[in-house]
Amino acid sequence: MGTRRMMILQKRQVLVFFVLLGLSRASTESLHYSVAEETEIGSFVANLAKDLGLGVAELSSREARVVSDDNKKRLHLNLLTGDMLVSERLDREELCGSSQPCVLPFQVVLENPLQFYRAELHVRDINDHSPTFLDKEISIKIPESAMIGATFLIENAQDLDVGSNGLQDYTISPNSHFYVKIHDSGDGKMYPELVLDRALDHEAESVLRLTLTALDGGSPPRSGTTSVLIKVMDINDNAPEFAQSFYEVQVPEDTPVGSSIIAITATDLDIGNYGKISYSFLHASEGIRKTFKINPTSGEVNLRSLLDFEVIQSHSVDIQATDGGGLSAKCTLLVKVLDINDNAPEVTISSITKTVPENASETLVALFSVRDQDSGDNGRILCSIQDDLPFILKPTFKNFFTLLSEKALDRESRSEYNITITVTDMGTPRLTTQHTITVQVSDVNDNAPAFTQSSYTLFVEENNSPALHIGTISATDSDSGSNAHITYSLLPTHDPQLDLSSLISINADNGQLFALRALDYEALQTFEFQVSVTDQGLPALSSQALVRVQVLDANDNAPFVLYPLQNASAPFTELLPRAAEPGYLVTKVVAVDPDSGQNAWLSFQLLKATEPGLFSVWAHNGEVRTSRLLSERDAPKHRLLLLVKDNGDPPRSASVTLHVLLVDGFSQPYLPLPEVARDSTQEEDALTLYLVIALASVSSLFLLSVLLFVGVRMCRRARASTLGDYSVPEGHFPGHLVDISGTGTLSQTYQYEVCLTEGTGTNEFKFLKPAIPSLQLHDAGSNVQEKENFHNSLGFNIQ
Numbered sequence: 001m002g003t004r005r006m007m008i009l010q011k012r013q014v015l016v017f018f019v020l021l022g023l024s025r026a027s028t029e030s031l032h033y034s035v036a037e038e039t040e041i042g043s044f045v046a047n048l049a050k051d052l053g054l055g056v057a058e059l060s061s062r063e064a065r066v067v068s069d070d071n072k073k074r075l076h077l078n079l080l081t082g083d084m085l086v087s088e089r090l091d092r093e094e095l096c097g098s099s100q101p102c103v104l105p106f107q108v109v110l111e112n113p114l115q116f117y118r119a120e121l122h123v124r125d126i127n128d129h130s131p132t133f134l135d136k137e138i139s140i141k142i143p144e145s146a147m148i149g150a151t152f153l154i155e156n157a158q159d160l161d162v163g164s165n166g167l168q169d170y171t172i173s174p175n176s177h178f179y180v181k182i183h184d185s186g187d188g189k190m191y192p193e194l195v196l197d198r199a200l201d202h203e204a205e206s207v208l209r210l211t212l213t214a215l216d217g218g219s220p221p222r223s224g225t226t227s228v229l230i231k232v233m234d235i236n237d238n239a240p241e242f243a244q245s246f247y248e249v250q251v252p253e254d255t256p257v258g259s260s261i262i263a264i265t266a267t268d269l270d271i272g273n274y275g276k277i278s279y280s281f282l283h284a285s286e287g288i289r290k291t292f293k294i295n296p297t298s299g300e301v302n303l304r305s306l307l308d309f310e311v312i313q314s315h316s317v318d319i320q321a322t323d324g325g326g327l328s329a330k331c332t333l334l335v336k337v338l339d340i341n342d343n344a345p346e347v348t349i350s351s352i353t354k355t356v357p358e359n360a361s362e363t364l365v366a367l368f369s370v371r372d373q374d375s376g377d378n379g380r381i382l383c384s385i386q387d388d389l390p391f392i393l394k395p396t397f398k399n400f401f402t403l404l405s406e407k408a409l410d411r412e413s414r415s416e417y418n419i420t421i422t423v424t425d426m427g428t429p430r431l432t433t434q435h436t437i438t439v440q441v442s443d444v445n446d447n448a449p450a451f452t453q454s455s456y457t458l459f460v461e462e463n464n465s466p467a468l469h470i471g472t473i474s475a476t477d478s479d480s481g482s483n484a485h486i487t488y489s490l491l492p493t494h495d496p497q498l499d500l501s502s503l504i505s506i507n508a509d510n511g512q513l514f515a516l517r518a519l520d521y522e523a524l525q526t527f528e529f530q531v532s533v534t535d536q537g538l539p540a541l542s543s544q545a546l547v548r549v550q551v552l553d554a555n556d557n558a559p560f561v562l563y564p565l566q567n568a569s570a571p572f573t574e575l576l577p578r579a580a581e582p583g584y585l586v587t588k589v590v591a592v593d594p595d596s597g598q599n600a601w602l603s604f605q606l607l608k609a610t611e612p613g614l615f616s617v618w619a620h621n622g623e624v625r626t627s628r629l630l631s632e633r634d635a636p637k638h639r640l641l642l643l644v645k646d647n648g649d650p651p652r653s654a655s656v657t658l659h660v661l662l663v664d665g666f667s668q669p670y671l672p673l674p675e676v677a678r679d680s681t682q683e684e685d686a687l688t689l690y691l692v693i694a695l696a697s698v699s700s701l702f703l704l705s706v707l708l709f710v711g712v713r714m715c716r717r718a719r720a721s722t723l724g725d726y727s728v729p730e731g732h733f734p735g736h737l738v739d740i741s742g743t744g745t746l747s748q749t750y751q752y753e754v755c756l757t758e759g760t761g762t763n764e765f766k767f768l769k770p771a772i773p774s775l776q777l778h779d780a781g782s783n784v785q786e787k788e789n790f791h792n793s794l795g796f797n798i799q
């Protein structure tokens with residue numbers, strides 16, 4: 001069963017089987033020291049530094065200590081000199097009793113790395129005790145008929161010292177009847193025996209008083225005395241007799257006080273007073289008298305105090321039966337104490353490390369010893385710790401164990417271990433002692449701080465207030481203390497265009513990001529930069545993340561009209577031939593909005609016109625077209641007010657004023673533009689104009705009728721070839737939206753030339769160049785709605 005159990009235990013790695021008793025490994029490297037008992041405290045024993053071959057500095061740096069098996073501080077190690085000194089009164093008799101030699105084992109423990117030296121201290125005996133007799137007076141009754149040469153045992157003296165300091169000799173005071181002889185009982189004790197030298201006579205001398213002296217062998221010797229009172233008795237024929245000369249009883253150590261352990265009887269054939277037996281202990285030590293008592297009449301032996309197997313395993317008690325006449329008999333009672341598992345194993349921690357750094361592998365956590373005072377199975381000890389911990393137990397020597405961490409620990413997964421050392425003996429019932437060691441794992445900066453995201457996108461409305469909190473980045477560090485104390489910072493950007501420090505600031509403590517100044521979407525739509533987070537470990541660890549800031553557009557720009565120019569002192573006037581078909585393209589308003597998206601979707605709207613219903617504006621592209629045929633009754637000058645509006649919330653708008661002049665084909669006299677522009681004199685101008693027209697109509701009637709034929713023919717030709725040379729049809733021009741695709745530059749320059757083939761030197765014509773000569777827009781990202789604008793107003797003055 002033992003071996004099977006051992007195999008199971010071996011599997012469990014951490015469980016170590018250890019037999020306490022009977023284990024004494026031969027030590028080759030033990031140090032031996034010797035000191036006399038009762039040496040003064042502080043006396044020099046040895047220089048450990050010299051004996052171990054170590055420097056004094058090393059002794060102190062490695063925290064050398066002297067650890068005794070029972071954890072008593074008998075020796076002190078002076079770390080400054082390496083001297084080992086006596087630090088407690090050493091009483092050999094108290095430490096070892098009668099056993100010899102008196103050797104106290106101890107260990108010298110060095111840390112970093114852990115090292116042990118075994119050592120022994122031999123406590124030498126000095127003659128500090130005198131022999132003593134337990135009784136001040138010993139009384140013996142001797143019948144007068146005693147033969148010459150008869151011997152009488154006397155109570156022995158006791159000397160606590162051992163060896164030559166122990167009891168050596170007895171002498172008796174000078175007298176004429178007795179001399180003393182030393183009787184060696186074989187158990188190491190020396191009993192004095194009185195030997196009768198000359199016959200006694202009760203009638204002549206009934207009482208003798210002698211002095212017995214015990215001497216030890218010390219130098220100088222010490223002595224003790226007792227007085228012996230000898231009563232000379234009348235004759236008594238028969239001595240008492242024990243049934244057996246030797247009795248043995250086994251008594252469990254937990255037998256209660258007062259229990260009877262045996263009753264011994266003797267018989268005496270005499271009658272009367274000479275046959276009356278009384279029992280007593282003979283040569284009983286003080287220990288025996290304290291432990292047992294005997295009933296003088298019944299011979300029953302009782303326990304006077306508790307037995308303790310761990311102190312004394314057996315007691316040998318001599319019992320004497322004496323009759324009334326003084327004759328006696330002796331027997332021996334051997335009381336064997338049976339061990340009971342009454343002592344729990346003990347754990348003594350000699351050295352402990354409460355904090356282990358998490359990156360340290362195989363670190364010594366504790367050095368401890370175990371012991372159990374019981375014997376046999378009651379003293380066999382199993383020592384174990386929980387098997388789910390990264391710690392192992394290793395036996396070192398004798399009953400010492402070390403507790404080590406098995407591998408590097410991880411504070412982030414577990415920062416504290418409660419290690420319970422369980423020692424159990426194999427007795428019945430089993431007794432268990434537990435000792436818990438708490439080990440803290442100290443932090444090492446082995447984790448870099450980590451951002452919650454690898455990149456962050458923040459959105460900011462443009463025109464924000466300065467120092468606006470635009471977002472927070474955050475990181476965590478799983479270390480502790482300053483290893484987890486993190487600070488945020490901006491990393492310098494590599495983009496030379498971006499002056500990050502004037503745009504963004506970061507709160508180093510909590511990662512809040514602030515826009516330092518108002519952002520302008522039209523200037524900067526998006527930008528990105530790196531942020532860093534650093535802990536305060538040694539060395540510090542850091543990590544980075546990307547932050548992208550997107551500026552959101554606000555409708556902060558009104559549409560801007562590119563054509564017709566609104567700031568010109570002399571605005572353009574569009575010329576419209578009266579012959580124009582409905583849907584004729586008069587002009588096209590071109591506007592842009594620097595904003596984006598909805599904020600840049602433009603719509604056009606006719607607000608006011610001199611002649612409502614004549615012109616219409618296409619809401620989406622700004623084309624102004626005629627909506628019906630023109631008649632003679634229509635006024636020649638028209639003024640249109642257009643509104644350009646974006647789709648923002650709230651919308652922003654701009655207004656455009658257009659001047660349109662109706663011209664009557666070739667006969668329409670050209671009117672200088674400034675006159676048209678002068679609205680205040682419009683009424684007078686109109687009147688003059690009508691007169692001129694009327695005169696011109698009448699005088700030209702003939703010419704017209706001549707030309708009518710030619711005109712009809714030309715008209716037919718023009719229809720056949722879509723339109724005449726001078727009249728450019730709108731279909732030839734992409735009169736719809738030109739998408740600039742955000743490039744900001746009109747991709748084409750439109751240029752048109754009109755040539756009159758039959759041109760004569762007298763013909764005056766005014767040619768208006770294309771409306772948008774190579775217009776450049778610089779607004780990055782704005783959605784430019786651009787329309788090819790074609791201005792084909794022609795003025796003729798034919799004479």
Ligand SMILES: *[C@@H]1O[C@H](CO)[C@@H](O)[C@H](O)[C@H]1NC(C)=O
Pocket residue numbers: 357359360361444445538539
């Ligand atoms: C443990 O970490 C400390 C601090 O970072 C370092 O000084 C030491 O060398 C490390 N020990 C091992 C065994 O890695």
Ligand SMILES: *[C@@H]1O[C@H](CO)[C@@H](O)[C@H](O)[C@H]1NC(C)=O
Pocket residue numbers: 416417418438
């Ligand atoms: C260790 O024991 C202490 C005291 O009993 C307790 O407060 C602590 O929570 C225990 N720790 C662990 C990790 O069990």
Ligand SMILES: *[C@@H]1O[C@H](CO)[C@@H](O)[C@H](O)[C@H]1NC(C)=O
Pocket residue numbers: 565567568569
């Ligand atoms: C009108 O405005 C345009 C664009 O801002 C500018 O280029 C032009 O010089 C201005 N013209 C006058 C006459 O102010």
